[in-house]
Every structure is written in C-alpha cells, then in structure tokens.
Amino acid sequence: FEWLDGRPSKQRLLVVANRLPVSAIRKGEDSWQLEVSVGGLVTALLGVKEFEARWIGWAGVNVPDEIGQRALTKALAEKRCIPVFLDEEIVHQYYNGYCNNILWPLFHYLGLPQEDRLATTRSFQSQFDAYKKANQMFADVVNEHYEEGDVVWCHDYHLMFLPKCLKEYNSKMKVGWFLHTPFPSSEIHRTLPSRSELLRSVLAADLVGFHTYDYARHFVSACTRILGLEGTPEGVENQGKLTRVAAFPIGIDSDRFIRALELPQVQEHMKELKERFSDRKVMLGVDRLDMIKGIPQKILAFEKFLEENPNWRDKVVLLQIAVPTRTDVPEYQKLTSQVHEIVGRINGKFGTLTAVPIHHLDRSLDFHALCALYAVTDVALVTSLRDGMNLVSYEFVACQASKKGVLILSEFAGAAQSLGAGAILVNPWNITEVANSIGYALNMPPDEREKRHWHNFMHVTTHTSQEWAETFVSELNDTILEAQLRTKQ
Numbered sequence: 001f002e003w004l005d006g007r008p009s010k011q012r013l014l015v016v017a018n019r020l021p022v023s024a025i026r027k028g029e030d031s032w033q034l035e036v037s038v039g040g041l042v043t044a045l046l047g048v049k050e051f052e053a054r055w056i057g058w059a060g061v062n063v064p065d066e067i068g069q070r071a072l073t074k075a076l077a078e079k080r081c082i083p084v085f086l087d088e089e090i091v092h093q094y095y096n097g098y099c100n101n102i103l104w105p106l107f108h109y110l111g112l113p114q115e116d117r118l119a120t121t122r123s124f125q126s127q128f129d130a131y132k133k134a135n136q137m138f139a140d141v142v143n144e145h146y147e148e149g150d151v152v153w154c155h156d157y158h159l160m161f162l163p164k165c166l167k168e169y170n171s172k173m174k175v176g177w178f179l180h181t182p183f184p185s186s187e188i189h190r191t192l193p194s195r196s197e198l199l200r201s202v203l204a205a206d207l208v209g210f211h212t213y214d215y216a217r218h219f220v221s222a223c224t225r226i227l228g229l230e231g232t233p234e235g236v237e238n239q240g241k242l243t244r245v246a247a248f249p250i251g252i253d254s255d256r257f258i259r260a261l262e263l264p265q266v267q268e269h270m271k272e273l274k275e276r277f278s279d280r281k282v283m284l285g286v287d288r289l290d291m292i293k294g295i296p297q298k299i300l301a302f303e304k305f306l307e308e309n310p311n312w313r314d315k316v317v318l319l320q321i322a323v324p325t326r327t328d329v330p331e332y333q334k335l336t337s338q339v340h341e342i343v344g345r346i347n348g349k350f351g352t353l354t355a356v357p358i359h360h361l362d363r364s365l366d367f368h369a370l371c372a373l374y375a376v377t378d379v380a381l382v383t384s385l386r387d388g389m390n391l392v393s394y395e396f397v398a399c400q401a402s403k404k405g406v407l408i409l410s411e412f413a414g415a416a417q418s419l420g421a422g423a424i425l426v427n428p429w430n431i432t433e434v435a436n437s438i439g440y441a442l443n444m445p446p447d448e449r450e451k452r453h454w455h456n457f458m459h460v461t462t463h464t465s466q467e468w469a470e471t472f473v474s475e476l477n478d479t480i481l482e483a484q485l486r487t488k489q
C-alpha cells in the first residue's frame, strides 16, 4: 500500500491548454513582451497555487524563425510556461477553423456551419486533420517535459484528442481532461461528423470533468448512444476500463478581488467613476466579444427598457466592455459590426449633446480598472445564450460587498446553477423579460438586494478556483489508485 503513504505536498502538475496565461507580442528579433491573456480558463487557473505547476500551450503568435522561438521560450520559462509553436496554416485550420468555427458554436447550441459558413463544412475533413495534428504537437511537447508521477491536466475543446495521444506515449501517465464549455445534449453532439473519434479520444483520460452535472450527463449519454458503451454512476465503461466522469464547478480567486478593492489605485479609480456617473445608476456588461455572450440581445433589451421607461432615460447608463476575440474568424467580425451598429442607433435615439445611454468599449481593462468598475456597478447584466460557467458573474459578486448590486443572469450560463438563488434569472432570447428584469433590478429594495447578494457572496468566496483544482487533482489521484487496486485484486 505504498501509494497510500501520502503524496508530495506540492505535486507536479502539467497544465495543458491551447492558450497560455500570457500572450506574446514581438518587440524585436529576440525580444518579446508578455501580456496576461483574457478568458475564463486563464482566470481560473491563475488562481491555482498549491501545485508545482507548469503550463504548456500556444502563446497566440506565429514565430517562424529559430531566433524568435529561442528567445520566446526563454522569456516564457520565467513564467513557468512552455510554448507549443503552431504555424499560420495550422492556426487557420485548427484554431480558427475546427475549434472556433465548428466545436465552439456547436457546444454552445449554435449548430454546425450553415449557408455562408457552408464553405467551412466542405473543408471539414482538412480542419479535423489539422486539429489532430495540432493535438499531436501538444502531446509531443508534454512528452518531452513529462516526469514520472506528474499529473497531466488537459483543458478544453481544443484538446479533445490529446488524452489519446498522451496515453499512446505512456499508458501510465495520469491524465485528466476538463471542459470549460457546456457539453451539449447528445442529440447536438451526434451531428458532428467526427463525433465518435472525439469521444473515444477523451475517454482515454482517467478522469473527465465538466462544470455542471448536466454537462457530465450529456457526455455520458453521448458515449452510450453514439458509441454504445455502458454508462455507470461513476462514468463510462469501455472494454473493462472505467473513465471516471464527474462535475467540478469552477470558481475564482475571490480573495484577490476582495483585497484589490482596498488598494489606493483601485479606490482612486472608484472615486473617479462615482463622480463621473454621480447622477446615474450604472449597469455593466463585461464580455469577450463573442456570439455566445448575447451582447446584441442585451443591448436590445436595454433599448426596450429605455423605450418603455422614459423617466429612466437620463438616470441610467450601460457600460459594455467587450474585448475583441478570435478576430480572424468571420462570424466574430460580423458580430463586431452588428454590435457597433446597434449601439450607434440607440445612442443616436436616446443620447443628448452631453450624454449617451451606452458606453461601449472594444477593449480589455486591466485588473484594477475592472475591479473598480465591478465595485461601483448597480446592476450587472450577463446574458449569455449559452456559457460553460461565466466567471464575470462571480467577479462582480466578489466586488460587491459594500454596494450589494443586483446580478441579472442568463439561465443558460452554468453559473445559473450556483448563483441562481441570488441573481435574477432570465431567458436572454426574451428581450421583454430582460427589459422587465432591468426595471425590477433598478427598483429593488435594499433588504432584498442584501439578501440576494449574501447568498451569492457566500458561494463565490467558498467555491474558489483553488478548491476546484485541488478537488479535480485529488479525484484524479484517487481514480488512479482505485484502478491500481482493482488490477491488483
């Protein structure tokens, strides 16, 4: 039973994700600037501390030359990051194509490409080949850096093929895979031409994790209905091998946000914002500019609210901070112009010479500015059409201890299952319902706001990213111990 005699307190963890927590910008032949990447996966994993972790992934940039690659590898090593170099063609076919034009929309119930996206379907096979090739490149780098005993934790829809590649290298490698998006109903997943191959590859992992119980259940039924395998309460059985499947709801490093609010620069920023909007209630949206976030729907609901409540027109402002993302994918380019068009029209309709109802920023805010903004907000609007979890809603709650603002939250975000009792839940497709909820939130009495806020605050501060990672890794260790015990018996 030597494997029960405790584990090293700091277990070596290889985190493998398409995107590294820092993105690189080239400043010269051999000099690089590193910036923190934006997205829920990065936010959650940056909060994970109790491991001796190394991060393997793509730095978001094409580096064709050896001098550049060597210099970037060195710069990243200081951040415990190891790069996977992907050339332009692979990025085009694997990242822009298969990941973000096929898997991402499908997993968020937006379906496979249709009409003008049909051209993509024709190149489906070459994109899937590129996807597999890219996954193999990630596996090669993992294999190069792997040491016996390491836990290898693969992340997200970009790397569904990775568990299989890793086990082919070394069947004893401890491999976990976690999906940061929803896993859709098996009826949606079965439309994917490569549905079986992807499921089988994921099943090569020892532990497969999702944000919610529903996503885990969808995955198990996809395996039973599409692959004909047996689903059990523990996971999926395949030729005597059990792949454990479970829900591990993610969280944030809530203390980091709470502490930041005490910093002088954040306080100063809050003061400026309060002065700037002293005569208005502040509503806030913070999203990547992605079609799943329901940004046009959110803005149209705000328009409807202003139309129906003329008394609020000069008393409320919507700040929509939307950082551009995946800008080489045509659907995302279309979304940008659509959002600009709607915002322009509404500001033209309800704006005055001195004020506009919507401030739309197409950029990312630094951490301190973001915290200040969350703290001065009266009502946050999260209207995702589908969302794996949505950490923006958690961040808002963490920053609201003194204001106790209201969260309007889509029932289609994973967070609806954890923050549902404190938030006002809405169907983002129902513009009238969202508009009415805005009115309800703005007029909510303080005791109701307080009660709702504390419910959510308790959840956000007790279900942290640290706890999420520890639970996943310990479950992975246990799963492997149990499998070893079974084979010894």
Ligand code: ADP
Pocket (backbone or CB within 6 Å): 038, 039, 040, 041, 043, 286, 287, 288, 321, 322, 323, 363, 364, 365, 366, 370, 389, 390, 391, 392, 393, 395
């Ligand atoms: P997703 O992972 O789909 O982007 P989440 O809501 O889970 O959605 O996570 C988004 C993360 O990115 C959050 O940590 C949020 O603070 C950050 N983020 C999103 N938009 C911006 C922005 N405009 N500026 C700065 N950070 C942003």
Ligand code: G6P
Pocket (backbone or CB within 6 Å): 019, 038, 039, 040, 041, 042, 156, 180, 181, 325, 326
């Ligand atoms: C979501 C995905 C992440 C991704 C992030 C940002 O959170 O689950 O895997 O990193 O969006 O998207 P990007 O394409 O810029 O990495």
